[in-house]
Amino acid sequence: MKLAIVTAYPPSKVTLNEYAYHLVKQFRQKESVTELILLTDKTEGEKDLEFTEAGCKITVKECWEFNSYTNIINVTKAINQTKPDSVLFNLQFMKFGDKKVAAALGLMLPLVCKLKRIPNIVLLHNILEEVDLGSAGFTSNKLMQKIYGFIGSTLTRLILKADTVAVTMQKYVDILEKKYNAKNVKLIPHGTFEVAEEPNYEIPKSPMQIMTFGKFGTYKKVEGMIEAVEKVRASTGLDLEVVIAGTDNPNVPGYLAKVQEDYKHVPQVRFTGYVEEHEVPTLFNDSAVVVFPYTSTTGSSGVLHQAGSYGKAVVMPDLGDLALLVKDEGYRGEFFEPTSVESLAYAIETIVTNNDYRIQLGKANYKAATAYPMETIAEMYLEAFYDIILKKSKLSQRLGKEAIL
Template sequence: MAVNKDQAAIHRAVGNLVYLSWYGDLGGGELRLLDHIQGTKFPHKDITVVLGENGSLVNRVQAFGCSVLVSGWHGSASGITGLLARRLGRWRLDRLFRTIKNTSSLKSIVVCNTYPDLNTGGRLAVRRGLTVIWRARADTFVPWGIKLEQRQELVRFLNENVFRVAATTRYEAEAMLEAGVNPTLVEVIPNGIPLNTYNTAQDRGQDLRAHLNISQEALVIAFVARMVPQKGYEVFLRAVAKVRGRVPQIKVIIAGDTTLYHDGEPYKKDIYRLVEQLGLAESVHFLGFMNDIPAVMTAADLFVHASLKEPFGTVLVEAMAASRPVIAADLPGPREIVLEGQTGLFHQAGSDQELALAIEQLALDRDLRIRLGKAGYKRAATYFDANHNLAILDNLCLEAIAAGR
């Protein structure tokens, strides 16, 4: 998606892009936001990213030359302090929309990166006459998503006010249509990843193994996830403990921290304590938050996903892009990524016993690991290339500008 036109011409043809992100730290959705900004046809000086809270995303966005507004709408404070912070955040965002509407000569598009963004800033944008696209994260119309009465009201709002809904999965899109969302509004755009960053990561992966003093004979399992209960840390660690007696050369590298989880420190302590209780202290390496996920994936021999609920599962695509076989929880999101027996294996979500059996199967069969890894890379390159998928989203934004909405 490299911009290959004269910037002045693009400026005349495009407009203002406002991106709303409820979270200020880096999760999967926030990384996709950065990917879109990096490759968009909108000039970076005409992009404003509004964050609901302060965090590491601020510097990452500013590095592109984009404007950043921290509204403070998504505050973790409770009581009167939290109420005042949210009111101030709403006022800041409304002032931004009024300024754009009243002073800019360019047309504007507002992209909401989450349901909370749509439900707060998206509604404000509609009131100010701005065009809205919702980049749904596949966590709203699913069984564990919003309540039925909220869903019914959301359907009315979408049908009457939103230009397009970009669904992450077919599963989510079908749930939207079943709930009554106008089919002409919905387009499936899976999360993609920049494949080129994985093609060049092999040496960095080997460097990471060396840094951790992991021998070439060891079988390394990667686990990449925010350190929150829904990601299944306990399930994964108990499965490893079950397998270790039969596959003693197993080593585990875990990339992830309590990012976006305000009550994360007690949970992190519980996970560290569980590692000790299971006798895995010598086998598990906690890396914390990692920017270089390609290095983590290429350092491993296989990747495990153990989430208890999962709207998509971008980490599975990342592992496949590194030509690594995957073991995934059998959930709607992963089913749209992994092909059972072709690019990876499934296990029942929440079952450490089933996960242990799958780990053992791949750990003891190198040829199977290689075959699944090669097929996984082909699937990632065909269906989950960020350049292709984000170009579709960018074109939706340009279409909205051209339509004069």
């Protein structure tokens, strides 16, 4: 199979680029994939294709840009030139831009493939029905939220024109089937990027690192986490370091710089900036606890799966998709009330003052993470493509017989 993937890809800063990297890493090792065609956003640096494992040929065509109105034309042109057998779209609603028209035009690409009769799957990481538009940085205006809701429903119907729409949570399947009467939605879990050998669960004792990882400023805010760790320091006397790993959300430029200035009086608060792929293992391995300082969620959490793969204890808000993942996939952690610094401090303290409990949580999360390695997820996508190809073949045969009769 000559498989094309429409996605952002490292060193891109556009969302979901890390997920694409790990999918590509697995697809290229599958015997049934003869060539991978990456239809990516344009970046200044070279694409990260330094894989140690043997694999198929990879062709890169940088054919779209964030917030460009011509993406639908340029990606279609790239598809025409490369002639893939199948196309996988790695999407969320703001993938092609944070401007409404640019985002909408990009999301019409699966329909283009359907019209061209190219087998296609959309991996949809979130659905607007489960996004708090205010907390996620879209809009707090009630009228605008209704307008976004209408636009979102319209775009969802367009996306559902794809041969198959894969989502990462059963709740999303249920919503799309009920609201849109969709018959082509399939559950394929998020998966775990790197499943290393089971860790020994030992961590540096001084300082103990309390880490968070992501793009911050909208529904992910770190002020409460810094204040919570200050409280834990005061109540326990423990040597704790706050590690804020990642960058600003594109909708809130300058957010982390302001936090750094506002909390410069607080000792042992480290801002790492953008984390390169090779730096991720050290970041997680050195952490005692991974914190999710979220006020809402917008889909299945890649960071939770990463934390699990490194055997980390986690502190999570008791809301939305994170709570569902715990139930559905077997993750465990300490929960806190999203707007309460005291609740967050109590959750962190519960873990850092009980080493046996920290290890117990880490082992449970490692077990949950290893249930769905990316190798398995890639195989599930290939099986889904072969199902589509088989159905199209049977339909063509039937139409051929009807034409003869």
